[in-house]
Amino acid sequence: MTFQQPLLLLALLAVPLLALLVWWWRRRRPAVGIPFPDLDVVARADPGPRRRRHLPLLLALLALSALVVALARPEMWRDEPRERATIMLAIDVSGSMAATDVDPYRLQAAQDAAKTFADEVPRQYQVGLVSFSGSANLLVAPTTDRAALLRAIDGLAPDGATAVGEAIETSLDAIRATQTGLPADDAGATLEAARIVVLSDGATTVGIPPSLAAEDAKAAGVPVFTVSLGTPDGILANGQPVPPDAEGLREVAEITGGDAFESEDAASVSAVYERLGSFIGTERVRGEVTAWFVGIAAALLILAGVAAWRISPRL
Structure with missing residues (x-):
């Protein structure tokens, strides 16, 4: 307080x-007697x-x-519901997301949780989607059209490398385009009521380093929430080990002021997205x-x- x-x-x-x-007054007050008391x-x-x-x-x-x-x-x-917000979901679609250590496989668990998240966040919030592997692609610009978002999530398929930094930068550009009166290429501007959620399972292998992209997000005032998906024993069908890079994603979250989560099964992925909904859907006000x-x-x-x-x- x-x-x-x-x-x-x-x-x-x-x-x-x-x-x-x-x-003191009561102690000093003289006692008053009653003559012939009843x-x-x-x-x-x-x-x-x-x-x-x-x-x-x-x-x-x-x-x-x-x-x-x-x-x-x-x-x-106290925490109060936000009146408006822009949220970008950045989902890893690299080849390692085909690992089956998360039932039925990593990407499918991520898709199911992302769709639940999209249904639960307030309808007035704009939600967009970026998929990334060797590069990042804006599939859905921030919108309140949940049907378009769900269709794009369903269309994700695993293939390629991992570029977490590119995903963050692409998400920032998409958010900037939604800010009234703010040029999309104004990298020094602070973005209002915006959040990025990155779900990935592997270390960055191509593109801009995630730490540099995180610094850009911090400068823009956009916290990045990260979800590390998979188990240390995860392998692909060809026997290649694909452990998640939880430490790298945690560093991104810490730089930007977001939160980092780890999920090793489908249930925990869904639980993480539920928690993200409460974090993103409220703001601390005095x-x-x-x-x-x-x-x-x-x-x-x-x-x-x-x-x-x-x-x-x-x-």
């Missing part, structure tokens, strides 16, 4: 001083145990504390919560009044 006027919190120091002042009346006026008699004052002091906090205008961070403390103070004052009425002696 933060405060817009933190210096006003110094007024909280007056609360314990006020409590001490009331205690013992039945005195019994009915008895406020009960001494601790109960302090309850109204305690509640009033807590209410005062809450009002002081409200005057300092407290703020809290909002004022002054009204909360005003409401707490009002409630405490009401309770103090009720306690005084119920506990204080009445003749």
